Amino acid sequence: MLTFLSTGDKLAARALRSARRSTGHLGQLAKMTGAAVKSEVSASNTGDWKFLSDAHVVRLGNRFHTNIEKPAGWSRRGSALHRNDRHATAFAAQILRHEKWHGLVTVRDVPALAAACRRDGVPFAVFNILEDIRIEWKAKSVEGAWFEWVRWVAINPAANAIHAILNMKMAETSGWGSRWTTSDENERDLELFFTRSRNAVDSWEVVKLAKEFVDRFGNDAPPPDTVTKGQLHDDIGDDNDGSAGGTATRSGAIPDAPSAEADAHIEVDDNGEIVMPKGTPKTNTAQVHWTEFTGAL
Ligand SMILES: [Zn+2]
Secondary structure, three states, X not given: OOOEOXXXXXXXXXXXXXXXXXXXXXXXXXXXXXXXXXXXXXOOOOEEEEEEOOEEEEEEEOOHHHHOOOOOOOOOOOOHHHHHHHXXXXXXXXHHHHHHHHHHHOOOOHHHHHHHHHHOOXXXXXXXXXXXXXHHHHHHHHHOOOOXXXXXXXXXXXXXXXXXXXHHHXXXXXXXXXXXXOOHHXXXXXXXXXXXXXXXXXXXXXXXXXXXXXXXXXXXXXXXXXXXXOOOOOOEOOOOOOXXXXXXXXXXXXXXXXXXXXXOOEEEOOXXXXXXXXXXXXOOOOOOOOOOOOOOO
């Protein structure tokens, strides 16, 4: 697990603050939909979106960065810890971009979506993955940029069809992206579902597609570590609207990643600057650099 400079709470709060600027993803969401956007840090390892009382509510989990398995690329700028914080910030921006696209194109009446899934015997998590494929493809088509999840996240061989299509979503490609060893027929059908999800016109069409998916491949759940690593998440609606699909994304029990701030008793301000090692008198002008502290790291 990577060590960061800042705690998860600070990283998430900082990411939300920059996303709320007019040019940030949440600022854009407000402008483009003409609706208010509320945002807050939650106790989870992912982001989520819902539409409540004429406002978007977007949250970012204070454990989002624990899903990062790949280190930051090498850079001359800053210490390794600063680089890891920047790497986490870039990851958070993509998570918030994803939630922005739910706000732009996902049906806002989530209780109705959840009811449709229940009616069709579709686990909400299956709908959620296919909907994620749809919205990320729309984002790519409109904004031109990939999400590049593989910069942060490791993709493991698929255990079943739903895991395989989740892998395609994370890799943003069909074919090898699934990492599923299976029959040609399964492979072909899975690729069709991926393409059809990308091109579905709206969330209702995705519910129908999810029903077809479950009829074709069954509804075996992906391995639990896809949940604990934040790849499989219920990020639409909340626990009370019938959409909670048994995907425990809101686990406050996931420990924070190691951070110099928590582990070495330093203090990081809202701008990611080191205030000074905790307990160091502010009058100490001899404190030349924050890395000169003693503490386990
Ligand atoms: Zn999503």
